Amino acid sequence: MLTSMTRLPLHTLPVFRTAARLQNLRATALEMHLTHSAVSQQIGVLEQQLGFALFERRGRRIVLNAAGEALLGSVDSALAQLDAGVLAAAAAACGAAQRLRLTVVPSFGQRWLLPRMHRWRERHPGIALELHSSQQLVDLQRDGFHAALRQGRGGWPGLSDERLFDSLIVAVASPATARRLQGSGVAALAHEPLLGGAQFWDRWFKEAGVHVRSNPVANFNDASLMLQAAEQGLGIALGREFMVADALRDGRLVRLSEQRLVADSAYDSYYLVYPPALRDWGPLQALRAWLHDEVCATQKMIAPDASVPEQAAVAPLKKSPARSKAKKAAAGS
Structure with a gap:
């Protein structure tokens, strides 16, 4: 019974x-x-x-x-x-001394979130952020986190998610490397030290009309390390626009080409993820609004007319002959 x-x-x-x-x-x-x-x-x-x-x-x-x-x-x-x-x-019981526990992907935390934390403190001085950096998928409820900034397709079981942005991939290098390559064709990059995964470089060259087999000198499990290596002149990197936006603005990196690569569909988008029960919790609402404002500001910064900082501006690389011929043929058809 x-x-x-x-x-x-x-x-x-x-x-x-x-x-x-x-x-x-x-x-x-x-x-x-x-x-x-x-x-x-x-x-x-x-x-x-x-x-x-x-x-x-x-x-x-x-x-x-x-x-x-x-x-x-x-x-x-x-x-x-x-x-x-x-x-x-537990969150409601915190009262005035409110603390929001947030887990983030290391590269996103270092390259995008941390440089903006001063504006969070100015806007919400009464809400402390406790940041946890991990490349592993964290169980929010089991491990006591209020929210996560994740990369993927969305739809995590038992959680609410809000897409923050998609990020295309661009080729970047140090200012010294960019000056040395100024006026060269896109094909010239294949002979430079390449940083990152070969599959991304092969796709990038193919979409630029250059048929080469790339052979990167180093691969990384952390995008922030790869971009730091590029800043130090160790090679050319393919980085997500959102991750390189500050470095482009400050002149630490320079964009080498107008070519943009759509990332793997499994990792296209960045999301804010949280338990549904916290949707109306004040600190989470504050985080959601602040993140959306910061994303809008970054999107304006990476607009085409602001991609390369004026003080470090370098003319984009010439398009490859193969790509130029293809465009002329298309125009005449």
């Missing part, structure tokens, strides 16, 4: 969810900081209260049966809502 919700042993649900994911009682015990017998007992209590089994035992593994699969979806949703509610309650 089915039990009512008022008699459901709610304390067993986190154990059930973890066991369903790990498919092993011992691993579940380690993650939940419980004993093996305590995990087994809690699952037994849940199954006894429900009146049916949730797992099939296969040696050392436990696998959800049909009933367990049906329950897991609701448990995941319910626990996510509870986690978000606790996070919202």
Whole structure:
């Protein structure tokens, strides 16, 4: 006979969810900081209260049966809502000393967010930002974060997301390198030290009408390191416009060509992501408004007539002959 919700042993649900994911009682015990017998007992209590089994035992593994699969979806949703509610309650309890915990991709934090933090402090002196930098996908509710700045396609389960911007990719170099290359064709870049992934450079050259096989001298797992290397004259980099906007304005980098590359569709856009329960929380609303204002300001800065700072202006590289011929042929057709 089915039990009512008022008699459901709610304390067993986190154990059930973890066991369903790990498919092993011992691993579940380690993650939940419980004993093996305590995990087994809690699952037994849940199954006894429900009146049916949730797992099939296969040696050392436990696998959800049909009933367990049906329950897991609701448990995941319910626990996510509870986690978000606790996070919202904790945030509301902070009172005047409000703190917003934000996790960001390292390169985005270093190249775009940090240079703008002084304007956040001026606008919201009563809201402290606690920044966490990680290239790993962080579980906001489990790890106690209020929001994240993520790169991807959106649609993260159990979270609300707002697209902030898309960012095209451009070729940049130090002012000294740009001056040396002034007047050269795009094909000349293939003979320069290239920084970054070969797949992006191959696409960039192909769309510029130059058919070469690139051979970058260095690849990076952090875009900020790659752009720093370019600033120091170690090579030419392909960088996202938003990431290089400040460096272009300050003259630390110079854009080499009008050519723009659309990024891989999996990483096109940057999003603000947060638990739905925090949507109307004051500090999050403040962050959303501030981010959208800063994005608009950056978009104006990277407009075509402001791409290269006047004090470090270098004429764009000449288009390749192949690309020029293709354009003339298209115009005459």
